[in-house]
Amino acid sequence: FVIPDFVALEAAVAGIHDTVKGIEDGKVADYIPQLGRVDPAKFGIALCTVDGQRFAVGDTDSVFCVQSICKPINYCLTLEEHGTELVHRHVGREPSGRGFNELTLNNDGLPHNPMINSGAIMCCSLIRPGWEMADRFDHVAETWRRLAGGGAVGFNNAVYLSERRTADRNFALGYFMREHKSFPAGTELTETLEFYFQCSSIEMDARSLSVVAASLANGGVNPFTGERIFSADTVRKCLSLMSSCGMYDYSGEFAFTIGLPAKSGVSGGLIIVVPGVMGICVWSPRLDALGNSVRGVAFCKELVNRFNFHVYDSF
Template identity: 45%
Template sequence: MRSPIPDYLAEVHDTCGELLGGAVADYIPELAAADPDTFAIALATVDGTVYAAGEADHRFTIQSMSKPFTYGIALADRGLDQVLAKVGVEPSGEAFNEISLDPDTGQPRNPMINAGAILTHSLVEGEDADARFEHLRQTFSRIAGHPLPMDEDVFTSEWATTHRNLAMGHMLKAVGVLDIDPVDAVEGYVRQCSITVNCRDLAMMAATLANGGVQPASGELIFRRRVVRQVLSVMTTCGMYDAAGDWLTTVGIPAKSGVSGGIIGALPGQVGIAVFSPRLDEHGNSVRGLRAFERLSRDMGMHLMDVTRDARTSLRGSYVTDGDHPTEVHKVQGDLRFAGVESLVRAVSAQPPRASRVAFDLTRVSEIDDVSTRVLLEVIRRLHLDDKVEVLIIDPDHVLGEHGVEVPYARRLHHVRELTAS
């Protein structure tokens, strides 16, 4: 059986790809040359599975999507107190490149605007500018799961036009909050923004944050949970700049955008998401990316404030019964939401059915949300029509199909004991 999740992402990609509004960033010559029609979506689970649609292998520069990860590195290197003494955590309500500091402290208001990101870069450990950048690049590579290069052409183009950022660097030095040479700090920040990634890389990097700082594929602990909590909190309130409030209420996923056209989102305990499309709106955020995130959040119940009551693994186990009517049984538990139903779908679709009957034991399931209901119904349909197996639902409390939802292609049982009698 084919998993329906790639099909869903493809449908979101096709629908959102019809949007033609916005324009590519033109204040950096290399970015102005980007193909405005490139569009990709990737979703990575906290156990390392990546789903993608569109041009997910297309490479581009990370730009401001680097800021949460650099903030995490600075927190890990210096500790929370030292970083907070230099960079605040309050939303600025201003554009990403606004030249402004807190009037009382002289600090940048948060690490997601450029002034704060320049100062944050200066807090990454290293004896000089080259050492700081290499420490940062290597850590980014560990988070992505493979070496990430820097685009020299984009760096050269951006460095030649970065007068506003240089003004911020000199301003930070003038008020006494920047300890290193301001030109070195700005150059390092521009190099940081010129690291290249693709949508799959970004989804895995976001999934590392969603996974409590553990890289999903390698299992390596990159950031401790206290660091991740701080990073995700600041992403939630400041990651989308002066559109942060609208984003939080509409999408509700900690996120960060970049002027190359990407947006990353990390939903704690569930998934990392990345979208890339170069056409930007007036806030500097990808037009198609915004719409794609809205769809994913709405369809999959991913809003941060829509909290599950049980974050444990939903798939409790699978086995095949003995007897005259062998049945492949999948035991499910807890509240079933997207992350849980995805693991169930993966278990079912990883190999052909091991018996002529497949049963889903929902005895221990207390609630199934709308998206999980739709996904499970599609799995049942595909098992019945594509794999030609009989599907059984062990559902004594009718958690699947409550509120009048039809459950075609499956036969209901009230107890697992009925498998041997049917």
């Protein structure tokens, strides 16, 4: 087993869950009513190793929307479809040092990276652009199903409708990029934005998301089905950008303190990848000022205090 003493890890994670549960700081996202109504007390941690050992504690079978956690998956899909060179003609790979939805582009007039809104909208424009919208969504949802290895993958239509209704900033980002001719020729802006909102409204529980993260930890192969969903090269690139850009404007600090590729979403979900070892999902809806789950970040700090999972731990 990749984790020889799994029982000790289970006990430690359950212990951290107990400790971190006491933290009630932060605020549930309320820019749309559907997120504002989520029970702030929810808290679940699920993990899955690359050799299929699993553990879950707390609210790990309530579903929530993936929101920004769709960004790394969509980025992988673009790499698989077009290759690195073409994808990065349309999106950069540097941290922006700015908020996730800030109206800003890099010096080439491109979104800074695929992990912020502008870059994620760009990635959506690159996923099966010639296909019908329904088929494009099916393609994304089917990819999530394969990554989750059979775990249920749903869609929250109310979230989608609300996202679309309150999307002024995302539309502004879209027009800003169109003005800079950043999109591939022939991109239909409204469809692209709607596709982005649909991807953000995919929902699943923490258990399934931990398997998605484990498929990334396992170089793109689902640990249970053995199916290869993404190439090792695609996953390496995605994890690199999750390391540098996955935690919004906290990414540098997170890389320093935690040292693991991760991606957070505004619903309070957080996936953490321990490459070659396991995938973890933490869900707790209260967010800090930068938009990351307060308990999610606190969990990560406790975890790396107890185990040498930081990529630069040397013993």
